[in-house]
Amino acid sequence: MIYKKYGKTGKEISAIGFGGMRFPKTGDTYDHDKCADIVVRANELGVNYFDTAPGYNDDHSELIMSHAFKSMKKPFYVSTKSSRKDGSKLREQLETSLKRMNLEKINFFHIWCILSLDDYRSRMVKGGAYEAALKAKEEGLIEHIVFSTHCTGDEIETIVNEGCFEGMTVGYNILNFPFRQKGLEAAYKKGLGIATMNPLGGGLIPQKADYFNFIKSEDDKNVVDAALRFNASHDEITTVLAGMSSIDEVIQNCKVGDNLVKLDQNKLKEIEARLFNSMDKLCTGCRYCEYCPKEIPVSKYMLSYNNHILGNTQDVLDNLKNHWGIKQEDVKDCIECGLCEGKCTQHLPIISRLKEIGAFEEISK
Known part of the structure; x- marks a missing residue:
């Protein structure tokens, strides 16, 4: 597995990260043992960044992760989140996450799902989310304060230039990259670590493999490999969060992280030429x-x-x-x-x- 520096934190993060939102159901619920096996296998193959959140998988994701962490032998980092704007409520959610996962601290704690600049401002007020996260960091409960967003490139640039965060998670993939590139470059220039979510377009890319066949290069076995490699080969991107629902998917995705061959500029221009504005609205x-x-x-x-x-x-x-x-x-x-x-x-x-x-x-x- 290839590892990259996460901004200025000094941490080396696996090029492929584990997105904890796609665990498979067994009947009407989740088999924690079976789901934890998927997480553990990813760690065995070199993944060291595990992203979860309250509410993921009908509120089972953090519990599954906790179950997996007990069996993991290689070092790892944990990412979780809170969308609460009120500082006291964010603190409450943070403490619940720590207790659920049996952790002393969260390595990467996200001010979660910033939708606009107004939304961002509402998290930064006195008594708000950011102030509470900062206090928790001072107490050692959070190691790095980061944020997640689906904002436009211009909005992301504004947020990162204010210098309050050490990293971000952003929706970025081979379909919408022209619309988010500016924000990505701004964050990288500012020294932030960057995790990308939705690298497969919410599953659309593999579901429409024939349609998206144009994204493949000679180094790619399929469109999934092409999409993951596209993100992972960016200098700006630290880790690509892939939602993995089986051990087979873990093995396939980790192979991409083992051997990154960058996309050449001609191929990039070819892909961009095939895109159109509505792609950002998928x-x-x-x-x-x-x-x-x-x-x-x-x-x-x-x-x-x-x-x-x-x-x-x-x-x-x-x-x-x-x-x-x-x-x-x-x-x-x-x-x-x-x-x-x-x-x-x-x-x-x-x-x-x-x-x-x-x-x-x-x-x-």
């Missing part, structure tokens, strides 16, 4: 939009809608029926309360997309 599958009061599985509809953006409306209908097993007409239960849009890290127009999906049958005939 749903990445973060699932923050779930828990609809009408029990609409919003994220599944949005992931299916990606097919419409890519030019095949019929595939939206086929995906709903055959992949997700949900009904097209159920989108009409939407009461337009806006809760999902308020949680969307990409600011997608979810309500209007649901309406479009409800009318697609007529369009596709």
Whole structure:
């Protein structure tokens, strides 16, 4: 496994990191033993950065990680998060995470899911999230204060230039890189460590392997390798967080981290030429939009809608029926309360997309 310096922290981080959001369910719940085996195997293969959060996998992720940590023999670092804006509530969540994972400190603690500059400012007020994290750092409960964001490149540049953080986690992949590159470069120039999430576009890249075949180079066995290698070969990017739901996926992803062959400039220009502006509007599958009061599985509809953006409306209908097993007409239960849009890290127009999906049958005939 190749290791890179995480900003100015002095830590060497594996080029492939473990994203703890994609653990597989066994029936209606999670088999902690089976899921922990996946984490342990990643550590055996050299992964030393493990990213989790309260709420991931129906609030099982931190517990699975804790179970795995007991069996891990190689040194590792832990990343978790809090989206609480109130300082006391962030402190409470931090203490819960420490207790759950049986840790004395969190190595990389994220001010989680900053959506805009206004949102960022709301975390920095007196008595707010950042102040509480800073106090916890002084007490030794946090080692490095970092942030996660889905902001634009310009917004990221503003945040990192204020100099409050040692690193960031950002949604970045082979589909949206032209829209986030400025923020990435600004963070790197400022000396921040950088972890990237959603390297596979929320699973869209492997699901549409034929469509995205153009991203492959001669060094890539498949589009998954191509997408991971694209991120990992950036000088700016410290670690690429890959959600891994099986030991086979761990082995495949770690092979990319074992042998990084950088993308040449000609290939990069070829890929960029094939992209278009709507690529930045593809749903990445973060699932923050779930828990609809009408029990609409919003994220599944949005992931299916990606097919419409890519030019095949019929595939939206086929995906709903055959992949997700949900009904097209159920989108009409939407009461337009806006809760999902308020949680969307990409600011997608979810309500209007649901309406479009409800009318697609007529369009596709």
